[in-house]
Each structure stands twice: as structure tokens, then as C-alpha cells.
Amino acid sequence: MFKRSDHDTRPIVRILVEGTAVEARAGDTVSAALLASGRDVRRLTAVSGAPRLPYCMMGVCFDCLVTIDGVGNRQGCLVPVADGMRIEIQKGKREIGR
Amino acid sequence: MSKDYDVAVVGGGLLGSAIAWGLGRLGQRVAVLDEGDITKRASRANFALVWVQSKGLGMPAYTGWTVRAAKSWAQLAAALREQTGLDVSLQQNGGFHITLGEDEYGRRTDLVARMHNQIGAADYRMEMVPAAELGRALPGLGPDVSGGSFCPLDGHVNSLRTYRALHAGLKAFGVDYLPERPVSGIAREGGEFRLTTPAGEVRAAKVVLAAGNANQALAPMVGLSAPMGPTRGQIIVTERTEPFLPHALSTLRQTDEGTVMIGDSKEDVLDDRAMRQGINAVMADRAQRTFPHLARLNVVRTWSGIRVMPRDGFPIYDQSETHPGAFVACCHSGVTLASNHAFEIARMVAGGALEPELVGAFTAKRFAAAESRAGSGYY
Numbered sequence: 001m002f003k004r005s006d007h008d009t010r011p012i013v014r015i016l017v018e019g020t021a022v023e024a025r026a027g028d029t030v031s032a033a034l035l036a037s038g039r040d041v042r043r044l045t046a047v048s049g050a051p052r053l054p055y056c057m058m059g060v061c062f063d064c065l066v067t068i069d070g071v072g073n074r075q076g077c078l079v080p081v082a083d084g085m086r087i088e089i090q091k092g093k094r095e096i097g098r
Numbered sequence: 099m100s101k102d103y104d105v106a107v108v109g110g111g112l113l114g115s116a117i118a119w120g121l122g123r124l125g126q127r128v129a130v131l132d133e134g135d136i137t138k139r140a141s142r143a144n145f146a147l148v149w150v151q152s153k154g155l156g157m158p159a160y161t162g163w164t165v166r167a168a169k170s171w172a173q174l175a176a177a178l179r180e181q182t183g184l185d186v187s188l189q190q191n192g193g194f195h196i197t198l199g200e201d202e203y204g205r206r207t208d209l210v211a212r213m214h215n216q217i218g219a220a221d222y223r224m225e226m227v228p229a230a231e232l233g234r235a236l237p238g239l240g241p242d243v244s245g246g247s248f249c250p251l252d253g254h255v256n257s258l259r260t261y262r263a264l265h266a267g268l269k270a271f272g273v274d275y276l277p278e279r280p281v282s283g284i285a286r287e288g289g290e291f292r293l294t295t296p297a298g299e300v301r302a303a304k305v306v307l308a309a310g311n312a313n314q315a316l317a318p319m320v321g322l323s324a325p326m327g328p329t330r331g332q333i334i335v336t337e338r339t340e341p342f343l344p345h346a347l348s349t350l351r352q353t354d355e356g357t358v359m360i361g362d363s364k365e366d367v368l369d370d371r372a373m374r375q376g377i378n379a380v381m382a383d384r385a386q387r388t389f390p391h392l393a394r395l396n397v398v399r400t401w402s403g404i405r406v407m408p409r410d411g412f413p414i415y416d417q418s419e420t421h422p423g424a425f426v427a428c429c430h431s432g433v434t435l436a437s438n439h440a441f442e443i444a445r446m447v448a449g450g451a452l453e454p455e456l457v458g459a460f461t462a463k464r465f466a467a468a469e470s471r472a473g474s475g476y477y
Binding site (some may be wrong): 046047071072073092093094095096097098 | 238337338339340342355356391394395396
């Protein structure tokens with residue numbers, strides 16, 4: 001769905017999405033990296049379980065909620081990627097103790 | 099407007115809505131005169147417990163009235179679901195009051211003993227539970243928890259959905275809901291009541307004052323009294339999390355949709371546009387001492403609300419001797435007592451008289467008899 005610009009020369013940052021290595025770019029937010037990955041990164045909402053993707057990309061809509069390094073309900077659009085970051089697509093409500 | 103009604107219910111909160119719903123169910127022609135969206139409304143600020151334990155110390159009749167409500171709540175939930183399709187998520191599998199530290203456990207033990215020793219109170223099997231047993235019912239408790247008290251009749255409900263369901267039910271029964279009609283005057287002329295509102299006069303054969311703390315000003319218009327002593331409470335709400343709490347607690351509950359509600363304070367302040375963060379800090383601290391894993395959750399909302407509170411904490415149900423057909427109803431526990439209001443109070447109003455064996459103890463005449471009686475209508 002998304003294609004990176006050919007002129008994007010930023011250095012590569014390696015993250016893990018559901019345990020699989022994914023290449024992002026320095027300065028990407030988690031949400032941008034997920035959308036650019038080409039993978040199915042739809043989360044499921046907490047009450048009805050409806051599928052959602054990041055939407056506003058500016059911290060307002062909370063549709064980008066994702067588990068980052070073991071912490072649930074993070075807003076992926078507000079967190080820059082870092083080498084080795086572990087991302088899990090959140091299926092429903094935040095888990096207890098995560 | 100000059101349409102005739104059997105009953106005009108003044109107040110469209112949970113209490114007025116429940117009575118009006120019950121009257122509509124009995125085929126009465128009913129108007130609900132309500133204020134607007136920005137009124138102080140406990141119906142939208144409450145903690146949503148259906149709660150029995152520790153209610154009624156100082157007035158055994160209140161214990162019996164509360165037990166009756168708890169036992170008929172499922173009937174109300176079923177009726178609302180059948181009528182409106184809305185599930186109000188009633189859960190009544192017993193509730194706990196948690197104590198932190200040995201002092202609190204000792205004080206709670208004393209309270210349970212005093213409740214048990216009260217003559218004439220309904221037995222609702224409230225009992226103390228030591229920390230070791232409590233851990234089996236409530237996984238994840240922290241080391242500061244010293245135990246708690248349990249009552250098998252306690253529970254909780256989605257109170258906002260209950261409120262919505264009652265209003266959907268009012269519409270289905272053909273009850274006229276009239277917002278933006280604060281009542282400024284009530285006169286009894288020619289065998290009917292005339293209620294003055296900014297949008298014109300409403301006439302009805304009977305009137306039920308169910309306007310919360312505003313009942314204090316309205317009741318004297320029909321020869322009644324309703325001394326109120328409202329307080330402010332604060333609530334903290336977290337983001338949604340997986341279900342972890344199988345029972346409602348007196349100050350902590352997880353809603354059917356996953357949020358955790360933490361309550362609830364009590365202050366003699368009547369401004370619901372502000373809150374004291376120091377109080378929220380104490381509430382949050384106690385919540386995470388109860389369940390340490392809550393410390394990881396984000397808080398998404400806080401609010402304060404003004405409790406409807408008769409001056410001694412116990413409900414007031416009364417009928418006017420000087421203005422036959424005028425009734426007053428107010429109580430702190432509009433959620434817990436909703437089933438009584440829908441089934442019992444509505445039946446009495448439709449029949450034209452309160453039934454002394456059920457609600458005689460709740461007359462406001464008690465305030466004249468004993469102006470300063472110590473009580474705990476509040477949990």
C-alpha cells in the first residue's frame with residue numbers, strides 16, 4: 001500500500017515485528033514503519049474487536065495502539081523506531097502487567 | 099402547552115427516569131420534566147455499584163429496602179433488555195470492601211459486628227474475609243491488603259447504559275420527556291398540579307419530585323420537605339485492559355468494556371468543574387497498593403460529581419398531606435435502588451399512596467423528630 005521514496009537515504013534501523021526482522025529508517029515512527037513494511041499490521045479494537053490501522057499519525061485518534069518492548073497501548077505514531085525494538089500488534093485490550 | 103398527564107415527574111436523572119419508566123409500564127400518562135445537558139447530574143458521574151454491604155447502620159429499614167432492590171435488579175435488567183435490546187451488564191456475584199493494613203481490617207470487623215447486632219435489619223450475610231482467603235477470590239492483590247468484607251448480594255452495572263435504556267424505555271412507553279424544563283413553581287388548582295417551566299405550563303393530576311438535591315427547594319412548594327446535604331466525589335478511569343477483576347470492590351471496579359474505575363472520595367464541596375489532585379493521588383495510591391499491576395495502566399479520564407445526598411444519608415420518600423397527589427423521592431443510591439423505584443415506588447404513586455410497611459421509615463418527618471441523628475447511609 002505504501003512505497004518508500006527512492007530519494008530516502010536515511011540509515012536503516014532494524015526492528016522486530018511479531019518476531020520477524022523488519023527494516024525501517026532512522027526517524028520513522030513505529031506506525032510509519034509498520035505501514036511501510038507491507039505486512040498486515042491491523043490491530044483489533046478493545047471492545048468490539050474491529051480491525052484498525054494508524055489513522056491520524058499525530059497522536060489524536062489512538063488507532064495506532066501497539067505493544068512496544070512489552071508495554072501495551074503505546075501510540076505507535078508518537079514513538080520513533082530504535083534498533084532492536086520489539087513490536088507486537090495488539091489484539092484487543094491491553095494485557096495485565098504489560 | 100396544556101396537555102394533561104396522570105403524573106408529572108420532576109427530574110430526568112436515574113431516579114426520576116426509573117419512577118417514570120415504572121409508571122409508563124403501568125400504562126400511566128407521564129411527563130418527565132428535566133433540566134438540560136449541563137446540569138449537575140449524578141446519573142452521569144456515579145460509580146455504578148449495586149451495593150448492599152454496610153448500608154443502613156442507624157436505620158435498619160434502609161438495609162431491608164436495599165436488599166429488596168438488589169434482589170429485583172435482575173428483573174429490571176431483563177425487562178430493559180427485552181424492551182430496548184440494551185444489555186446493562188449487571189453483574190451480581192458478590193462484592194468486596196478491601197482493607198489496607200491491620201487498623202483498617204480491625205475497624206471493618208467492628209463495623210460488620212455493629213451491622214449484625216442491629217435489631218430489625220435484614221440479614222445480608224456480610225462477612226469478614228482474611229487476606230489469605232481473599233487472594234483466592236481476587237488474584238493479583240498486593241502485600242498491603244489485610245483482608246476485606248464480602249457481601250454476596252453486591253455487584254455493579256453499566257450505569258450509563260442503564261440510564262440510556264431507561265430513556266429508550268420511556269420513549270417506548272409513550273412517556274413525554276421534556277428537557278430544558280426546570281420547574282420554578284408548582285400550584286395545585288382545581289384538583290390538578292400546574293408546573294411552571296421556561297417552556298410553558300405542564301398540568302398533571304399527580305407530581306413526583308425526583309430532582310436530586312434540587313428537591314430541597316421544590317418540596318416546600320407542595321407542603322413537603324427534603325433536607326439535603328450533597329457532597330462531591332471524584333473518580334479516576336484508566337485505559338481498557340484485559341479482565342482481571344472477577345468481583346466489584348467498593349472503591350474499584352472493572353467495567354464490562356475493560357476500563358478500571360477508581361473511586362471515590364467525599365468532600366463538602368459543591369463545584370463539579372474542579373477536582374483536588376491530592377485526593378486523586380491518594381485514590382490512585384490505594385488502588386495500586388490493592389493491585390500493584392494497576393500501576394502500569396494509563397489514566398484516561400478523571401471527573402468530579404455532586405452526590406445527591408439526603409442530610410442523614412438515608413432515602414426520603416414522602417407524600418404531601420396539604421397537597422394530595424404530591425410525592426417526593428430522593429436518595430444517594432440511584433443506581434442500587436433503581437429497581438425499587440421502577441417497581442415499588444412507581445406502583446405506589448400510580449395507586450395514589452406510599453405504603454408505610456415498605457417506605458414509612460423514610461418520611462422526612464424524621465428530621466424534625468431527630469435533627470441530628472448520626473447515621474451511615476453512605477457506605
